[in-house]
Amino acid sequence: MxxxxxxxxxxxxxxxxxxxxxxxxxxxxxxxxxxVIRENNSCLAAGDYLVIDLxxxxxxxxxxxxxxxxAGLAAIxxxxxxxxxxxxxxSTAAAPVTxxxxxxxxxxGYAATVATGASCAVSAVRTYNAIxxxxxxxxYDNIPAYQTTMKVLDGVSLLGVGASAIAMTKVMxxxxxxxxxxxxxxxxxxxxxxxxxxxxxxLKYENPAMTNRQVKEYFKLGVGPKRVTTKALTENTILxxxxxxxxxxxxxxxxLDGHVKNAAIYIVRLGD
Amino acid sequence: MLGSVTFVVLALTITLSLLGVTSLLxxxxxxxxxxxxxxxxxxxxxxxxxxxxxxxxxIQITLPLAALALSHLVxxxxxxxxxxxxxxGLAVLSFLLMRRCIDSTGQSR
Numbered sequence: 001m002x003x004x005x006x007x008x009x010x011x012x013x014x015x016x017x018x019x020x021x022x023x024x025x026x027x028x029x030x031x032x033x034x035x036v037i038r039e040n041n042s043c044l045a046a047g048d049y050l051v052i053d054l055x056x057x058x059x060x061x062x063x064x065x066x067x068x069x070x071a072g073l074a075a076i077x078x079x080x081x082x083x084x085x086x087x088x089x090x091s092t093a094a095a096p097v098t099x100x101x102x103x104x105x106x107x108x109g110y111a112a113t114v115a116t117g118a119s120c121a122v123s124a125v126r127t128y129n130a131i132x133x134x135x136x137x138x139x140y141d142n143i144p145a146y147q148t149t150m151k152v153l154d155g156v157s158l159l160g161v162g163a164s165a166i167a168m169t170k171v172m173x174x175x176x177x178x179x180x181x182x183x184x185x186x187x188x189x190x191x192x193x194x195x196x197x198x199x200x201x202x203l204k205y206e207n208p209a210m211t212n213r214q215v216k217e218y219f220k221l222g223v224g225p226k227r228v229t230t231k232a233l234t235e236n237t238i239l240x241x242x243x244x245x246x247x248x249x250x251x252x253x254x255x256l257d258g259h260v261k262n263a264a265i266y267i268v269r270l271g272d
Numbered sequence: 273m274l275g276s277v278t279f280v281v282l283a284l285t286i287t288l289s290l291l292g293v294t295s296l297l298x299x300x301x302x303x304x305x306x307x308x309x310x311x312x313x314x315x316x317x318x319x320x321x322x323x324x325x326x327x328x329x330x331i332q333i334t335l336p337l338a339a340l341a342l343s344h345l346v347x348x349x350x351x352x353x354x355x356x357x358x359x360x361g362l363a364v365l366s367f368l369l370m371r372r373c374i375d376s377t378g379q380s381r
Contacts, residue, residue, distance in 0.1 A: 062351070078280050085276030085317075089324055110317075113279075117313030120280060121287040125305050128291050131351045140305050149306050 012038060015050060025049035063134055070130045070137075074123035081116040084157075112163070115156035122150070170205075171236070177201045185237040188230040195227040202228070274376065278369040279320035285337050285362040286312040288355070292343030323370040326377030331370045338363040 016022045025040030027049050040049060129136040140146045172182070178198035180190045190198075200215055203224065210218075219226050287309055294304040315333075322330035341359035344352050 078284065081280045081283070082276050085279045085320075086273065089275030089279070089321070114310075114313050114317055117280065117283045117316060118310040121283050121309030121312050122306065124284050124287050125291060125309055128288065128355065129305075131355065132295070136301065136305070139301050143302060145302055146306055149310075153310070 008037060011052075021050060027051045028054070030054040062131065066134060066137075067127065067130045070123065070127040074120065074127050077116065077123045078120040080157075081113070081120040084116040085113050111156050112159060115153045118153055119157065122153075174198065174201045174205055175237075180233075182237065182241075185233050186241070188234040190230065190233060192227060195230070195233065198228045198233070199224070199226060274369065274373055275320060275324035278323060278366070278373055279316055281362060281369055282320055282333070282366045283313050283316035285334070285359070285366045286316055288359045288362060289337040289340035289343075292346075292355075292359070293340060296343060296346060319370075320373075323373040324377065326374050328374055331367065331374065334363055334367040334370060337366065 011026065015024065015026065023040070023042030025036065025042075025048065026038040028035055028037050029051055031054070036049075040047060042048070126137050126140070129140075175182070175185060175198065178194055178201045180194050180198060184190045184194075200219070203215055203218060204210060218224060290308055290312065291304070294308065319330045319333050338360060341356055341363060344356040344359060346352070
């Protein structure tokens with residue numbers, strides 16, 4: 001067995017620094033065999049040899065388990081970010097079923113998109129660290145400011161979850177009153193009378209003070225469309241479902257990486 | 273869908289490109305691990321939305337990102353070469369996605 005010259009010099013230099021061991025013979029015992037890497041040439045310790053016993057398995061340079069865990073979380077976070085961004089990129093148009101997106105909900109949508117995007121980027125940083133310098137992730141985890149900021153990011157993402165849950169509840173409630181199921185709305189098989197009832201329900205939802213007579217007059221005068229089109233209904237239902245899926249993924253990633261592990265979830269109805 | 277995928281790929285590319293630079297510099301962990309990714313996400317959303325609206329200037333952000341990827345090659349081992357290749361791949365993907373976004377908006381007009 002041969003060892004590189006620089007390694008040989010390092011070993012002998014470190015041993016010779018100890019006065020009692022200067023010039024002592026060195027035997028290297030490894031899994032691959034035993035060899036004398038230096039004969040004894042010491043007057044003080046004649047016949048003595050120092051045995052360096054290396055019985056350890058050669059450890060892998062990379063902790064694949066940790067890298068896999070970080071990469072998995074990054075994949076979930078980034079998938080959530082893609083779906084959360086769909087709302088920002090594709091749905092700023094008015095939604096007839098939900099009565100249009102309010103400014104507050106739109107702002108929450110932008111904030112949640114940035115927050116999920118940031119979670120994705122942070123996961124990428126952690127995966128990079130797991131490959132290049134795993135100790136950095138431990139340093140991050142021990143900084144209170146880091147933990148707090150991650151909680152805030154999760155909070156903003158979860159605010160998006162709450163907003164989408166409110167929007168979805170609203171959609172389901174209005175569609176339920178009109179007698180349209182989610183499946184029928186998604187495939188566009190809702191009947192004409194049902195879509196007409198939906199248009200009435202949306203109008204009533206937007207204007208709770210309107211009487212039935214005023215609603216009838218509104219449609220009779222042709223102020224608004226008599227029924228929601230199949231295309232608009234399908235698009236809005238798919239949009240709400242996508243939004244809920246993004247929210248679900250955000251929540252999943254939050255619960256997996258420990259930031260909301262101990263959170264209690266409450267569903268409250270604040271009144272109509 | 274195209275816009276949101278562009279946003280996420282761009283955010284990842286910016287993050288990975290800057291990581292090479294921050295690992296060279298002695299930057300506090302909070303800045304490199306938290307502040308930069310959050311700002312990256314906002315920057316990516318800004319440029320992603322600009323590309324989605326057909327603004328051709330937004331694509332120029334992808335050019336320095338590919339150049340910054342070279343900073344990963346400060347260590348010439350398997351991990352750093354792999355990260356460099358992933359970063360270059362993401363930069364090319366961001367460029368293609370942004371160009372597609374800009375082209376599709378132009379066609380729809």
